[in-house]
Amino acid sequence: MKRISRRDFLRYTGFGLTGLAAQQFLIACGGKPEEISGSMEASKSPSATNGLPTSVASATDSIPTSVVSATATIRKDYPYLVVAHGEQPEEMVRQGIKALGGMERYMKSGADVIIKPNICVGYNAPEFASTTNPWVVGALVKLCLEAGAKRVRVMDYPFGGTAEQCYRISGIEEQVIAAGGSMEVMQAIKYVEMDIPNAVSLKKTKVYQDILNADLLINVPIAKDHSMAKLTLGMKNLMGVIRNREAIHPSFERNLVDLATLVRPHLTIIDAIRTLMDHGPTGGDLDDVKVQNTLIFSPDIVAADAYATRLFDMTPEDIRYIQAAAERGLGMADLSGLKIEEISV
Amino acid sequence: MSRNWQITRKTLQAISLVVFVLTLVFSKDSAFPPMLTSSLVHLSPLAMLSNLFSSKFFLSGSLLSLVILLSSLVVGRAWCGWLCPMGTLLDVFNFSKLRIRKNLPQAFRKIKYILLIVTLVSAILGNLTLLVFDPITIFIRSITLVIWPLLDKGVFFLETLLIKVPFLSEPVFALDAWMRPRIFPIESSIYQYAALFGVFLMVILLLNLIAERFWCRYLCPLGALLGLGSRLSLIQRRLNSNCVECGLCGKDCPTGTIDVKNGYQSDPAECTLCMDCAGTCTKSAFAFTLKWEAAKKQSYDPGRRLFISTIGASVVAVVLLRMGWIKKTANSFLLLPPGVQDEDKFLSTCVRCGICIQVCPTQAIQADLSLSGIERMATPILVPRKGYCAYTCNICGQNCPVQAIPTLSLEEKRLTKIGTASINQSRCIAWGEHGNCIVCEEMCPLPHKAISLEQKIFTQASGDAVEVLLPIVDEDACIGCGICENKCPVEGEAAIRVQLI
Known part of the structure; x- marks a missing residue:
């Protein structure tokens, strides 16, 4: 029998009442209450327990029910993973998303979208590849708005410098604003301490609630060198949604995978246009940057990470957290047999 | 007529206080040019004069303080009554209902002159420790270390309660997003020694229980400096023959300078021109008139003997500090703000204002108290466990009003x-x-x-x-x-x- 502290009791009671109130309100408005509660429930009980994802729909099962039903009607022959090569980021994003079935496959009109790039520090301009390519992020904002998103917010929780400095210096703020999105400084008040069900190591952590509640969460990491993880890719980018990031490092792989069971981006796009090959994750020397002109798209974060290892002359077996995530059913690390579409833009 | 004056004064006091606080708290967001933030300290003639004596370097910004200093020749200590944020704070926390009315000896008024002389003499000898008693630095320090963080915690607590109310959560989130990091930090921790600096402020406020504006009357060294000029002030409160010695005016004088024994005359070195007395007089027995006439000498005015003995005492005190009796102890964990190379030069330049602490976005800069002795009290030190010196940031040097922390470009700071x-x-x-x-x-x-x-x-x-x-x-x-x-x-x-x- 797990003991519930008074605070948690009050909090959950608060959630419950809020949910009930919201449901009543929505029913009164003639809306569909399951759209609201659906995303919350889904993100609270990730598919980790359901075994391996066998289709796109199950890999993206935290999409609100109405969207999932939409995905059920899509052609089954969409690729599992798309790799775009080219030199124009915006066009690569457009073609890549199109090949994956279009943004409409992942969201419906009026959706509340959050894009989570890697804006870990504010030390360097975008060409140093310590932060996600701003034009990629900008293009995603445009695509979401074109698909009818109610609002598109872009956020990260930097560790080096203030969020505002990092947003500005990374160049992301400029592109996001120009595209019609907004930058959100992650507010302390929106973090809620959460239990991670079925966690092996990270049983509790403070998570940014909006990230869990978004109708569509797009994870846009930049592929970089990292001394411990070897590479920082999609899953490692999730560390930006929790408060106490440093505590994750001891027993890193287990903690990271535990986090990945809770935070389930609907789409992961790995920016490998310019990759940081050494002195990551902060960087600062252009000699460490390799131009690869590649973007990887997949609703399966593990598969996207697994593919990205190739760009560093590694295999998914080299990266322990990718293996661990696959073993726990979070996605596919073995890419053989998956439908992968490579496009040149 | 006099009521209008009082309303004008109170309005000006409120505006001054609000502008002061807003300039300070918005400096965190670099919303204003550093010059504006620095100017808060440039206002204080005491801090700027001490800095000039000690660092032997004239800052153009200190011309602002010259304006305040010269104003005492025209309007006396109007600064204290009309503009000083500390004075306004003392008016707000007046405690008039709780006051234990005690007649303190007039000689107590000497204390502030002694403090002034010691401050200036030690400044000449290169020591600025006593600027912790400058009211502007007290005010900035109190806001930065005590009041604002408390407000921050309070607001955050209130927010966590309000978001539980379903229809309030969105507006609260929106409000929070506006406030952080604009005026409150995203993540804040309590400053070290905040409680002690809080006690310091509380004592000054609680002294109001003994006498109204106790601080301004007896202790404030800046008030003393302006008081010296006020003796020659052009505008003074002057009695005329209408006075029937009813005593009404003396009752309300915030600095208690309207003296019965003196026939209800007042000392311009103590009068803050608050105009409260003008409201009570029914006979128009006095007026604030323009006249070039020096004030009468008072029993508590600093005489030659006081001057000389105080100077002597300050020299001894500074020498003792230097000799290592209470001098800083070596501590290899004592880190100075970025770009500060020569510690002694730093200590003889820094006016202890705390602007750097206020603007530092990571709370890396903290006020020192215990690490290295009395001499360094309230000077900034870098405490990495509290906050790191961000590779993205050079804001402390840009905002330092006296260049104790050098202005460095970001490229320079990254190599410092x-x-x-x-x-x-x-x-x-x-x-x-x-x-x-x-x-x-x-x-x-x-x-x-x-x-x-x-x-x-x-x-x-x-x-x-x-x-x-x-x-x-x-x-x-x-x-x-x-x-x-x-x-x-x-x-x-x-x-x-x-x-x-």
């Missing part, structure tokens, strides 16, 4: 050595426990990292071999920004600490 990190191997997760942790290396902002990782295989007690990445500091490359110490996941004291080598 604050200290050197060193690893305590017995505390370190990797070295001590052969665990997985590379946080210090990961955090190091230098393009080629001042911390490298050496891969080593250890055999555990169980016989298993573990591969461990051991962090090693490159002491020449390290700039001592302290992000490694700040983020070190070891509980309590970090396993990697920045110190002066």
Whole structure:
């Protein structure tokens, strides 16, 4: 029998009442209450327990029910993973998303979208590849708005410098604003301490609630060198949604995978246009940057990470957290047999 | 007529207080040019004069304080009654209902002159410690270290309650998003010694219980400085023959300078021109008139003997400080703000205003109290465990009103050595426990990292071999920004600490 502290009791009671109130309100408005509660429930009980994802729909099962039903009607022959090569980021994003079935496959009109790039520090301009390519992020904002998103917010929780400095210096703020999105400084008040069900190591952590509640969460990491993880890719980018990031490092792989069971981006796009090959994750020397002109798209974060290892002359077996995530059913690390579409833009 | 004057004064006081606080709190967001933030300190003739004496360097910004100083020749201590934020705070926390009315001897008014002389003489000898008693620095320090963080915690607590109410959560989130990081930090911790600085402010406020504006009457060295000029003030309160000695005016005088024994005359060196007395007089028995006439000498005015003995005492005090009796003790963990190279020069330039503490976005800069003795009280030091000196930031030097922290470009600051990190191997997760942790290396902002990782295989007690990445500091490359110490996941004291080598 797990003991519930008074605070948690009050909090959950608060959630419950809020949910009930919201449901009543929505029913009164003639809306569909399951759209609201659906995303919350889904993100609270990730598919980790359901075994391996066998289709796109199950890999993206935290999409609100109405969207999932939409995905059920899509052609089954969409690729599992798309790799775009080219030199124009915006066009690569457009073609890549199109090949994956279009943004409409992942969201419906009026959706509340959050894009989570890697804006870990504010030390360097975008060409140093310590932060996600701003034009990629900008293009995603445009695509979401074109698909009818109610609002598109872009956020990260930097560790080096203030969020505002990092947003500005990374160049992301400029592109996001120009595209019609907004930058959100992650507010302390929106973090809620959460239990991670079925966690092996990270049983509790403070998570940014909006990230869990978004109708569509797009994870846009930049592929970089990292001394411990070897590479920082999609899953490692999730560390930006929790408060106490440093505590994750001891027993890193287990903690990271535990986090990945809770935070389930609907789409992961790995920016490998310019990759940081050494002195990551902060960087600062252009000699460490390799131009690869590649973007990887997949609703399966593990598969996207697994593919990205190739760009560093590694295999998914080299990266322990990718293996661990696959073993726990979070996605596919073995890419053989998956439908992968490579496009040149 | 006099009512209008009072309303005008109170309005001006309120505006001054609000402008002061807003300028201060918005400086965190760099919303205003550094010149404006600095000007808060440039207002104080005491701080600027002391700085000039001590650093032997004239700052153009200090011309602002000259305006205040010269104003005393025209309007006396109107600064104290009309503009000084500390004075206004004392009016707000007047405690008039609770006051224990005690007739203190007039001679107490001497204290502020003694404080003034000691401050200025030690400044000439290169010591600025006593500027902790400058009301402007007290005010800035109190807002920065005590009042604003308390308000921040209070607001945050209130927000956490309000978001539980369903229809309020969205507006509260929106409000929070507006406030942070604009006027409150995203994440805040309590400043070190905040409680002691809070007590300092409380004492000054609580002295109001003994006498109204106790601080201004008896203690304020800035008031004393302006008081000297006020003796020659053009505008003074002057009695005429209408006075029937009813005593009404004396009752309400906030500085208690309307003296019965003196036939209800007042001392312009004490009068703040608040106009409260004008409201009570029914006979128009006095007026604030323009006349070039020096004030009468008072019993408590600093005489030659006081001057000489005080000067003597201050010299002795400073010499004692210098001799090491209560001088700073060597502490290799005492880090100075970025770019400060010569500690003695820094101590004889810094006016203890606390602007750098206010603007530092990471709370890396803290007010010192205990590390190194009395001389450094309230000077800024860098405490990496509280906050790291961000590689993105050079704001402290830009905002320092007296250039005690040099203005550095971001490129310069990135090359400026604050200290050197060193690893305590017995505390370190990797070295001590052969665990997985590379946080210090990961955090190091230098393009080629001042911390490298050496891969080593250890055999555990169980016989298993573990591969461990051991962090090693490159002491020449390290700039001592302290992000490694700040983020070190070891509980309590970090396993990697920045110190002066």
